Amino acid sequence: MFGHNTLYQQILLKMRTMITFTMQDLAKQVGYDGERRLRGRELGRKFQAGLREKILSTSHDELLRFDLRDVQMMDVSFIDELFGGIAEARGRGELSGAALLLVEVDPLDVDDIGRILAGRPSSSTGLRNCVVPLAESDSIRLLGKTEDYVQETFSELLQAKSLSTSELMSRLDLANNTASTRLKVLYDLGLARRVPQTESRGYVYHMLI
Amino acid sequence: MPKIKLQSLQSYSDAEILYQSLNNLDVANEALELDCCQIHFVDASCILALLTVSRLWFRWTGHETHLVGLRDNVHEHICRLNLFDLTGETLMDREPLEYEVQNHFGHVNDRRIIPQFIPSHAASNRLVMEDVLDAVEESIDVWFNDARLLRDVSMMLSELGENIIHSNDYGYLLLQRYRSRDFPGGTRLVIAISDLGIGIRQSLAHTNFIKVNMTDSDCIELALQHRVTGTDENRGIGLEEVRRLALQSAKYTELRIRSGTGVLNIQQNQVLKDDQLAAIPGVQITLILEGDSGHNFGVWA
Numbered sequence: 001m002f003g004h005n006t007l008y009q010q011i012l013l014k015m016r017t018m019i020t021f022t023m024q025d026l027a028k029q030v031g032y033d034g035e036r037r038l039r040g041r042e043l044g045r046k047f048q049a050g051l052r053e054k055i056l057s058t059s060h061d062e063l064l065r066f067d068l069r070d071v072q073m074m075d076v077s078f079i080d081e082l083f084g085g086i087a088e089a090r091g092r093g094e095l096s097g098a099a100l101l102l103v104e105v106d107p108l109d110v111d112d113i114g115r116i117l118a119g120r121p122s123s124s125t126g127l128r129n130c131v132v133p134l135a136e137s138d139s140i141r142l143l144g145k146t147e148d149y150v151q152e153t154f155s156e157l158l159q160a161k162s163l164s165t166s167e168l169m170s171r172l173d174l175a176n177n178t179a180s181t182r183l184k185v186l187y188d189l190g191l192a193r194r195v196p197q198t199e200s201r202g203y204v205y206h207m208l209i
Numbered sequence: 210m211p212k213i214k215l216q217s218l219q220s221y222s223d224a225e226i227l228y229q230s231l232n233n234l235d236v237a238n239e240a241l242e243l244d245c246c247q248i249h250f251v252d253a254s255c256i257l258a259l260l261t262v263s264r265l266w267f268r269w270t271g272h273e274t275h276l277v278g279l280r281d282n283v284h285e286h287i288c289r290l291n292l293f294d295l296t297g298e299t300l301m302d303r304e305p306l307e308y309e310v311q312n313h314f315g316h317v318n319d320r321r322i323i324p325q326f327i328p329s330h331a332a333s334n335r336l337v338m339e340d341v342l343d344a345v346e347e348s349i350d351v352w353f354n355d356a357r358l359l360r361d362v363s364m365m366l367s368e369l370g371e372n373i374i375h376s377n378d379y380g381y382l383l384l385q386r387y388r389s390r391d392f393p394g395g396t397r398l399v400i401a402i403s404d405l406g407i408g409i410r411q412s413l414a415h416t417n418f419i420k421v422n423m424t425d426s427d428c429i430e431l432a433l434q435h436r437v438t439g440t441d442e443n444r445g446i447g448l449e450e451v452r453r454l455a456l457q458s459a460k461y462t463e464l465r466i467r468s469g470t471g472v473l474n475i476q477q478n479q480v481l482k483d484d485q486l487a488a489i490p491g492v493q494i495t496l497i498l499e500g501d502s503g504h505n506f507g508v509w510a
Contacts, residue, residue, distance in 0.1 A: 036339075039371075040371055075368055077367075
């Protein structure tokens, strides 16, 4: 038992590894040394490709903290391509890889990102969740649009910090497969991390921070 | 010599009269004369209308446009803007122009932002646009000292400027601030942007949204809706965002988008349409923001 716990803690510790990068780092990665303002769809797509590469090349166990404090200005077209593109790919199940958490975002940019992501499902057929998490004080807020059950499950996980399927079942009075699916949806959207349970099949899901 | 007598250049309505006069002219293989004796003041939208008329006349006939009978102050104004000397022109760092106009308009500030956006040279146009935004932000900062307004205007210009950057024809942009007895206590900021490109109807032609019987103003209205101007590339939230930003940026806002023979005029939340205008290529946008006097410009100031 002691051995299992130690292993479990080690996994948890590894899970909490965070990689922080800035917009300037991303700019360097995509070979951009142009204007200070980040404008237009063309540039947004370039940065989106770089961000996808970073997400895909980072272990699922790690968390990517995207620090935006060095951003002078992003226009809505750039935001739509960069964050909208990533959130939509997650929402469609086309992008796995490490979870992404936005940190140190200007409040006005927060408004813009949230509004643009929230508007995307209305014009993008079949897209139901288009969301990125934002670190705020000691909590995490979702920017964009989610289905009600996603928000509800996220709130439960945010409160509990970690949840197994059975724990979610009892908290929300759900059937086993429903609870399991809900937690997996969070994981697929990049809103949770998970580790295999040591004593049974399935996973324990953890809040991003 | 073909001649147009200008009565006034104080608002976009006067710009429309100029466009209509141009359309009514018989195109001749001669220079065009614009009689400016009556002109005391040139609004930003009219400055761009002068540029557009000049460019179109040159395109049609190969001849230049002459401004005749300019009053001294208008002459100085226009000279400082180098209106008809655009070849090879780049944005230069210059103090905002300030001058008196017959005690009617009070102090007028113009930012000489008529850069040379080069048709089909998006990469260099992006750099020019960056200079434009620097100049605009500097002016807004000096004129209004309002960080939120500065950000909103910068965002709007960034979106609107994309059309010019990617245009296959000439594009212009001008920022102007003035006070007038016509709007007591109000400071007016006018942003005029125009290009001589394909226009909104043509830019929508590849989408599934456009219908045969749509007027030009219908097309403009359509372009303001979310993502209509885009398909697989998910383009087309720019104009919608401009509308939203404009409505939140000032106590009084007017956004006028003209393309082809149509115009859509958004005054606060009221939308007016017209399709009886003179046919002019490209898109002409006028954004008017009004606030209180002094620095209390925006609704959140």
